[in-house]
Amino acid sequence: MKPAPFDYVKPATLAETLELLARHGDAARVLAGGQSLIATLAMRLSAPALLIDINGLAELAGIVVADGVLRLGALVRHARLGAAPAVARHAPLLARAVPHIAHAAIRNRGTLGGSLAFADPAAELPACALALDGRLVLAGPGGTRRVAARDFFTGLYQTALAPGELVTALEVPLAGDDACCGFDELARRQGDYAMVGLAAQGRRGAGGLAALTLAFFGVGPGPVVAPRAGAALVGGPLDPARMQAAQAALADDLAPSSDLHAGAKTKLHLARVLLGRVVSAMGAESGA
Ligand SMILES: Cc1cc2nc3c(=O)[nH]c(=O)nc-3n(C[C@H](O)[C@H](O)[C@H](O)COP(=O)(O)OP(=O)(O)OC[C@H]3O[C@@H](n4cnc5c(N)ncnc54)[C@H](O)[C@@H]3O)c2cc1C
Numbered sequence: 001m002k003p004a005p006f007d008y009v010k011p012a013t014l015a016e017t018l019e020l021l022a023r024h025g026d027a028a029r030v031l032a033g034g035q036s037l038i039a040t041l042a043m044r045l046s047a048p049a050l051l052i053d054i055n056g057l058a059e060l061a062g063i064v065v066a067d068g069v070l071r072l073g074a075l076v077r078h079a080r081l082g083a084a085p086a087v088a089r090h091a092p093l094l095a096r097a098v099p100h101i102a103h104a105a106i107r108n109r110g111t112l113g114g115s116l117a118f119a120d121p122a123a124e125l126p127a128c129a130l131a132l133d134g135r136l137v138l139a140g141p142g143g144t145r146r147v148a149a150r151d152f153f154t155g156l157y158q159t160a161l162a163p164g165e166l167v168t169a170l171e172v173p174l175a176g177d178d179a180c181c182g183f184d185e186l187a188r189r190q191g192d193y194a195m196v197g198l199a200a201q202g203r204r205g206a207g208g209l210a211a212l213t214l215a216f217f218g219v220g221p222g223p224v225v226a227p228r229a230g231a232a233l234v235g236g237p238l239d240p241a242r243m244q245a246a247q248a249a250l251a252d253d254l255a256p257s258s259d260l261h262a263g264a265k266t267k268l269h270l271a272r273v274l275l276g277r278v279v280s281a282m283g284a285e286s287g288a
Pocket of ligand 1: 029030031032034035036038039074100101102103106109110111112113114115117118120122123124125161165166167168191192193194
C-alpha cells in the first residue's frame, strides 16, 4: 500500500521545528530515520497531514562528553552509535546492543531518538537507556526538561512525551573503571526483533558484583527492570546458588505477556536462560 497524501517540511532549526509542532498539533509527525514511521504510513496505520523532517537539525546529531555525562543526540544513527569511540569507552553497553538491531541498511538510517520515541517493547535501545540509568532530554513549547528513562516508557508504544515535544538527546552517566556490562537477546533470526532480550549494567566489587541493573525487553509493554534478580546477584561470588536464586526471582520481577512469538511461560523461561548467559559472561569478563 502507499501512504495517504501528506505535506512535507524540513526545518533547519530546533526552534522552527517546535513552532511547526505547536502550530500543527496532532496533524503533524516528526520524521527521523523513517524506519518505523514510513512503514506505519504505508500500512495506513497512521495518516498525518504533515511530516516534519528533522534530519536537518545539526544540533541533534552530536555525541558529546560534558558535565559528567555522555550526551547522544537524537539523530545519532544506530550504526554510528555502534562505531563511535566515545560510546565504546563511556557506554559500551550501547555498542554491544547495536549489532542486534535489525540489519545494516536499517541501522544506517534509524536513529536513537526515533527508537526511544517509538518505544517498541522489543527494541534494544530503550532497555539500554534503562539499564544505564539514562535521562532523556525533551524540548517543547515550555522549554527543555529531562526525564529519567525509568519514567519515560509508560506503556505499549507509550512515552512521557507531551504534545509538541521532541526527544533531543539521551544522557547517560560515564562508565567508571569498575563498570561492566552484558547484552544478549533471543530472536528467531539474526536481525529480527527480539523474543526476549537483556541489557545489563553493573559495577565490579571485591569478590563479585557491587551493583547490577537488569533491563529486560520483549517481556511486556515496555522495557522492565528486574530489581530482585539484580539484588540476588550482587555482594558475593557469581556461583550457581546465587544464579538460581536470581533466576527464581524473575518470576516476581517479570510478568511477561504472550505474543506472536511465545507464550508467557516460555518467555519467562527464555528470560532465565538469558540471565544465566549474560551474567555468566559478565562474570567471566570481569573475574567476578
Ligand atoms: C525490518 C525492520 C526491522 C527492525 N528491527 C528492529 C530491531 O530489531 N530492533 C529495534 O530496536 N528496531 C528495529 N527496527 C526499527 C528501527 O530501529 C527504527 O529505526 C526505530 O524504531 C525508529 O527510528 P527512526 O529514526 O527510524 O524513527 P522514525 O521511523 O522516523 O520515527 C518513529 C516514531 O518516532 C517519532 N520520532 C522520531 N524521532 C523523534 C524525536 N527525536 N522526538 C520525538 N519523536 C520522534 C516519529 O514521529 C515516529 O512516530 C526495525 C525496522 C525495520 C523496518
